[in-house]
Amino acid sequence: MKGNETMLDFRTSKFVLRISRDSYQLLRRHLQEKQNNQIWNIVQEHLYIDIFDGMPRSKQQIDAMVGSLAGEAKREANKSKVFFGLLKEPEIEVPLDDEDEEGENEEGKPKKKKPKKDSIGSKSKKQDPNAPPQNRIPLPELKDSDKLDKIMNMKETTKRVRLGPDCLPSICFYTFLNAYQGLTAVDVTDDSSLIAGGFADSTVRVWSVTPKKLRSVKQASDLSLIDKESDDVLERIMDEKTASELKILYGHSGPVYGASFSPDRNYLLSSSEDGTVRLWSLQTFTCLVGYKGHNYPVWDTQFSPYGYYFVSGGHDRVARLWATDHYQPLRIFAGHLADVNCTRFHPNSNYVATGSADRTVRLWDVLNGNCVRIFTGHKGPIHSLTFSPNGRFLATGATDGRVLLWDIGHGLMVGELKGHTDTVCSLRFSRDGEILASGSMDNTVRLWDAIKAFEDLETDDFTTATGHINLPENSQELLLGTYMTKSTPVVHLHFTRRNLVLAAGAYSPQ
Amino acid sequence: MAARWTADSDESDEGWSLSEEPASSSLSPLSSDDEWLDNMESGKMAPPKNAPRDALVMAQILKDMGITEYEPRVINQMLEFAFRYVTTILDDAKIYSSHAKKPNVDADDVRLAIQCRADQSFTSPPPRDFLLDIARQKNQTPLPLIKPYAGPRLPPDRYCLTAPNYRLKSLIKKGPNQGRLVPRLSVGAVSSKPTTPTIATPQTVSVPNKVATPMSVTSQRFTVQIPPSQSTPVKPVPATTAVQNVLINPSMIGPKNILITTNMVSSQNTANEANPLKRKHEEDDDNDIM
Numbered sequence: 001m002k003g004n005e006t007m008l009d010f011r012t013s014k015f016v017l018r019i020s021r022d023s024y025q026l027l028r029r030h031l032q033e034k035q036n037n038q039i040w041n042i043v044q045e046h047l048y049i050d051i052f053d054g055m056p057r058s059k060q061q062i063d064a065m066v067g068s069l070a071g072e073a074k075r076e077a078n079k080s081k082v083f084f085g086l087l088k089e090p091e092i093e094v095p096l097d098d099e100d101e102e103g104e105n106e107e108g109k110p111k112k113k114k115p116k117k118d119s120i121g122s123k124s125k126k127q128d129p130n131a132p133p134q135n136r137i138p139l140p141e142l143k144d145s146d147k148l149d150k151i152m153n154m155k156e157t158t159k160r161v162r163l164g165p166d167c168l169p170s171i172c173f174y175t176f177l178n179a180y181q182g183l184t185a186v187d188v189t190d191d192s193s194l195i196a197g198g199f200a201d202s203t204v205r206v207w208s209v210t211p212k213k214l215r216s217v218k219q220a221s222d223l224s225l226i227d228k229e230s231d232d233v234l235e236r237i238m239d240e241k242t243a244s245e246l247k248i249l250y251g252h253s254g255p256v257y258g259a260s261f262s263p264d265r266n267y268l269l270s271s272s273e274d275g276t277v278r279l280w281s282l283q284t285f286t287c288l289v290g291y292k293g294h295n296y297p298v299w300d301t302q303f304s305p306y307g308y309y310f311v312s313g314g315h316d317r318v319a320r321l322w323a324t325d326h327y328q329p330l331r332i333f334a335g336h337l338a339d340v341n342c343t344r345f346h347p348n349s350n351y352v353a354t355g356s357a358d359r360t361v362r363l364w365d366v367l368n369g370n371c372v373r374i375f376t377g378h379k380g381p382i383h384s385l386t387f388s389p390n391g392r393f394l395a396t397g398a399t400d401g402r403v404l405l406w407d408i409g410h411g412l413m414v415g416e417l418k419g420h421t422d423t424v425c426s427l428r429f430s431r432d433g434e435i436l437a438s439g440s441m442d443n444t445v446r447l448w449d450a451i452k453a454f455e456d457l458e459t460d461d462f463t464t465a466t467g468h469i470n471l472p473e474n475s476q477e478l479l480l481g482t483y484m485t486k487s488t489p490v491v492h493l494h495f496t497r498r499n500l501v502l503a504a505g506a507y508s509p510q
Numbered sequence: 511m512a513a514r515w516t517a518d519s520d521e522s523d524e525g526w527s528l529s530e531e532p533a534s535s536s537l538s539p540l541s542s543d544d545e546w547l548d549n550m551e552s553g554k555m556a557p558p559k560n561a562p563r564d565a566l567v568m569a570q571i572l573k574d575m576g577i578t579e580y581e582p583r584v585i586n587q588m589l590e591f592a593f594r595y596v597t598t599i600l601d602d603a604k605i606y607s608s609h610a611k612k613p614n615v616d617a618d619d620v621r622l623a624i625q626c627r628a629d630q631s632f633t634s635p636p637p638r639d640f641l642l643d644i645a646r647q648k649n650q651t652p653l654p655l656i657k658p659y660a661g662p663r664l665p666p667d668r669y670c671l672t673a674p675n676y677r678l679k680s681l682i683k684k685g686p687n688q689g690r691l692v693p694r695l696s697v698g699a700v701s702s703k704p705t706t707p708t709i710a711t712p713q714t715v716s717v718p719n720k721v722a723t724p725m726s727v728t729s730q731r732f733t734v735q736i737p738p739s740q741s742t743p744v745k746p747v748p749a750t751t752a753v754q755n756v757l758i759n760p761s762m763i764g765p766k767n768i769l770i771t772t773n774m775v776s777s778q779n780t781a782n783e784a785n786p787l788k789r790k791h792e793e794d795d796d797n798d799i800m
Contacts (some may be wrong), residue, residue, distance in 0.1 A: 004634070010641075014636075138654070141658045279664075281662075287671050288671060289664060289671060295633075316636065316641075317638070323654070323663070324663045324665075325663035327666075328653075329648065330648075330654070333645065334642050369648070370649075
């Protein structure tokens with residue numbers, strides 16, 4: 001027992017208990033008047049009593065917040081300022097339409113405005129006080145290919161379906177057959193053209209979702225023969241003879257538990273039980289780098305929304321922030337008491353959320369590695385996390401089957417979605433944040449009304465002083481639909497740019 | 511999905527053995543299977559009574575350790591793990607005892623084998639205070655600035671897996687008058703390509719300007735002998751900056767006979783695909799703060 005880390009953590013750190021002043025005084029009086037100070041000594045030694053003034057909480061409120069292995073979060077843990085706003089999009093000249101994206105004359109062109117900006121309104125056109133400064137963390141510059149991607153993105157956005165309770169998305173399910181319970185990770189590119197699957201046999205397989213096949217670059221000897229001045233040189237460098245719909249990437253020596261495409265679709269990351277995170281090139285379909293740092297299984301990895309950075313979390317209870325051109329991590333996010341199961345970047349790339357087996361979700365600042373938020377309330381290890389597209393909210397899913405919604409700015413739980421009967425292993429907001437889709441091991445996909453769930457919070461009169469949360473029991477009204485699969489747990493969810501849902505899972509017959 | 515690893519080396523001597531015994535079969539195997547299948551959904555299962563003895567013992571162990579809900583394949587997984595662990599230990603013990611020239615494997619060997627394996631595979635992650643400490647150190651350094659227009663952003667070559675880990679033998683048989691070939695190209699000097707290298711008499715004066723220091727097993731380094739007749743000194747720097755996009759490059763590789771040496775002049779004729787696209791390993795690799 002001596003070497004067991006969890007035991008050591010329990011012995012050395014204190015369990016945090018939040019209690020109102022009146023209740024605390026009652027407790028103290030009761031324990032001290034008994035003339036038996038044993039219990040009082042234990043309380044003083046092993047519990048950290050975080051006292052707040054005000055009304056004591058009801059049982060329901062307390063039940064919502066408890067569950068973590070270390071007690072609740074101290075009040076000051078959630079008080080620092082978090083820049084949850086989005087970064088300003090850079091100005092891009094769209095060749096066909098004559099508009100700039102960035103904000104001098106935005107107000108006068110309502111009909112060309114993208115639907116997603118409507119909900120935020122004009123706040124984001126001026127400097128959003130909640131958005132981080134543009135250069136808070138260094139971000140890679142926009143290349144020409146990135147600008148082309150953005151233009152494509154904008155064009156797709158204009159064709160996007162506006163979702164709501166009366167307009168539900170269609171769900172296209174990709175079932176992995178013959179995986180024999182070996183499918184351990186899935187990722188889809190942002191433009192929904194590629195699917196990658198990580199398997200228990202240590203392979204990573206990449207499929208093309210569109211009819212366009214996967215091509216790798218020709219061998220060097222062939223490259224010397226092509227005409228470099230021709231216009232279609234980028235097509236000529238691709239090898240037609242080995243084009244296929246599936247490419248298999250070999251290299252890991254253990255099951256692959258995490259996969260993530262880069263936003264520019266040049267790279268794929270995979271994290272494995274062998275403790276490494278591998279970077280694969282999607283132009284040559286070979287492995288470029290192995291990042292060694294975790295010496296224990298790495299459960300999840302994700303690229304930053306702007307590329308270049310990526311985060312990984314594993315069994316060693318830390319999450320690490322890496323850059324593709326550094327062989328050692330840039331930041332280490334230490335603080336969890338148990339394995340880090342899930343790691344996600346905030347849309348503005350300045351924060352990283354980690355969900356852990358100690359049943360807490362922590363939000364870390366990329367700039368200095370500090371933990372800026374601790375969210376407790378789940379009653380089981382957390383397996384899925386997702387940020388809302390506007391950056392203000394976080395949804396988390398755990399083995400207790402509940403999806404919890406958190407307000408990042410205030411640091412409070414704002415919603416609880418009950419309905420799933422088994423672990424919620426995938427979560428995704430729609431592109432404009434109107435619908436939250438959740439996939440679970442109980443073989444269903446459920447759609448929840450996110451606008452309604454967050455609607456009373458849009459107004460700013462919010463009781464943050466006491467930090468008491470009042471969760472409405474409205475899971476039933478928020479549930480827009482339950483879609484069953486045939487014994488296929490839903491491992492991954494993805495909204496295409498036009499708001500079609502792609503879901504993935506492996507058929508596991510019982 | 512995440513699963514806790516528990517290292518329990520005491521598990522193997524719980525008084526169970528791997529000896530085979532005929533499994534007692536019940537009279538109505540079908541009904542017990544049905545009931546077993548019915549229990550599938552709940553996650554709690556006792557294996558059917560006609561399961562092998564090992565499976566029953568493993569189920570009992572799981573129950574004793576307090577695990578009540580598990581999928582049926584967990585028993586198979588645990589049995590495989592136990593088998594693999596015990597055979598690894600016994601193999602190691604055999605090696606130790608034969609090293610000590612003992613006639614039999616005895617308990618000391620097994621004990622040593624267990625201890626060595628435990629230090630190697632059943633380690634637990636570092637303690638929390640240690641992690642907080644190194645995190646604090648690591649997080650103090652500011653985030654490095656990103657150089658614009660740097661092509662594919664990868665770590666220095668020695669930390670990548672992009673180096674060729676093979677060497678081709680030449681099939682071309684040269685005449686006896688040509689004992690050795692001296693390389694004309696330096697590894698990075700793309701600019702020297704247009705000048706067709708001529709084959710000169712080999713000089714033993716070598717000017718290795720890039721010496722491969724720690725030679726890893728997988729990657730190769732090239733030292734280049736620049737014959738004195740070549741007047742232009744090798745300037746690797748301006749050339750390599752053009753070599754950023756590894757994929758699209760006016761290819762340097764042709765069927766040349768280039769002698770690859772590793773700190774010595776070798777008399778083999780080896781044709782090789784020199785990779786002039788390789789970045790110099792001393793250029794910028796150790797600029798990272800260790």
